[in-house]
Amino acid sequence: MGLPRLNSQQFDRFHDFIYKKSGIHIDKNKITLLSNRIRRRVNAGGYDDFDDYYRVLTSTAGADELAGFLDAITTNETYFFRTQKQFDWLASDWLSEQIARHRAGERKRQLRIWSAGCSNGSEPYSIAICLAENLFRLRDWSLEVVGTDISAEMLNMARKGSFNARAIEEVPEQQQRRYFHPPTENNQRQVRDSIKKLVKFQQHNLMVPLAESSFDCIFIRNVLIYFDRESKQKVVDNLLNALAFGGYLVVGPSEGIYEMLGGLERVSPLIYKKVTATSRTRPTTETRGRNS
Incomplete structure (x- = not known):
């Protein structure tokens, strides 16, 4: 069974961490989007759940994972000569x-x-x-x-x-x-x-x-x-x-x-x-x- 959506407490933790590291503010109405992107990192790394992933991400051992995490939550769709x-x-x-x-x-x-x-x-x-x-x-x-x-x-x-x-x-x-x-x-x-x-x-x-x-x-x-x-x-x-x-x-x-x-x-x-x-x-x- 796949991971459910982030609960409010989990969202707040990740929200604050993302803001601290990048300055990006993610509104509460983006909880499903954020859940989906973090879930892919959880599954790819074989973590137990969102809380397990957060513990590792915010620890000294999670330094190598930080870049991949920021990649996952960044919106990157663009094209040549936009505007x-x-x-x-x-x-x-x-x-x-x-x-x-x-x-x-x-x-x-x-x-x-x-x-x-x-x-x-x-x-x-x-x-x-x-x-x-x-x-x-x-x-x-x-x-x-x-x-x-x-x-x-x-x-x-x-x-x-x-x-x-x-x-x-x-x-x-x-x-x-x-x-x-x-x-x-x-x-x-x-x-x-x-x-x-x-x-x-x-x-x-x-x-x-x-x-x-x-x-x-x-x-x-x-x-x-x-x-x-x-x-x-x-x-x-x-x-x-x-x-x-x-x-x-x-x-x-x-x-x-x-x-x-x-x-x-x-x-x-x-x-x-x-x-x-x-x-x-x-x-x-x-x-x-x-x-x-």
């Missing part, structure tokens, strides 16, 4: 502005973009395709897309760069031929090395600062839906600290962080520009050096 208008803006208006700033002597030939909560890699690879489509305008520029996620399993999938037809259905046919290998027998499409080399992946919890130089643009989309206000504020502080003065923050419609974006100016729906240099600001491209 197409934002990628159109990146490839046109945003790139044109950065090139104009370089010509005016205001920045180096260097672009760094962060995909925060990148899941299976479709978002950072979409960003990389936008850059690749503009290489004729970005000759001799240093280009880097950083994709981070809390899930080691998702990052492994992202590094492989293999996607099914559904994930790339928004990619124009010409770009599919240019940036993906032909379909395999099981209809998977592999990202070409020309795109992979523009992206690096690393595991990261958004609740802590990212140990990287400042970014010219940060994407945070469809990630914070399960975070409560306190956790969202902490994530936003970390994002703004990582965003260069004059940089852009691209958000999803479900983030619920709009009132937290002090120092940013709304330039279009879901796109904000950092116009105030606060004490949290890291050294920007301008202060690190002029044209190379």
Whole structure:
């Protein structure tokens, strides 16, 4: 007989543990979803029940299980060029502005973009395709897309760069031929090395600062839906600290962080520009050096 659903006390224990480790807040109405995901970990590990699994997970011996547990409770469905208008803006208006700033002597030939909560890699690879489509305008520029996620399993999938037809259905046919290998027998499409080399992946919890130089643009989309206000504020502080003065923050419609974006100016729906240099600001491209 299979395990029943989590009872209220068990749900509260797991809820508090998940919140402590990731900042993700799971509503009580998600008890069935959480039960199903934890049940798979219980069965896979041969634990007696939810309580046995919780005891091991929260013990010193459960450190190795933590990554798999967080993988199990993280929602990861995404696809290429989700919210197409934002990628159109990146490839046109945003790139044109950065090139104009370089010509005016205001920045180096260097672009760094962060995909925060990148899941299976479709978002950072979409960003990389936008850059690749503009290489004729970005000759001799240093280009880097950083994709981070809390899930080691998702990052492994992202590094492989293999996607099914559904994930790339928004990619124009010409770009599919240019940036993906032909379909395999099981209809998977592999990202070409020309795109992979523009992206690096690393595991990261958004609740802590990212140990990287400042970014010219940060994407945070469809990630914070399960975070409560306190956790969202902490994530936003970390994002703004990582965003260069004059940089852009691209958000999803479900983030619920709009009132937290002090120092940013709304330039279009879901796109904000950092116009105030606060004490949290890291050294920007301008202060690190002029044209190379």
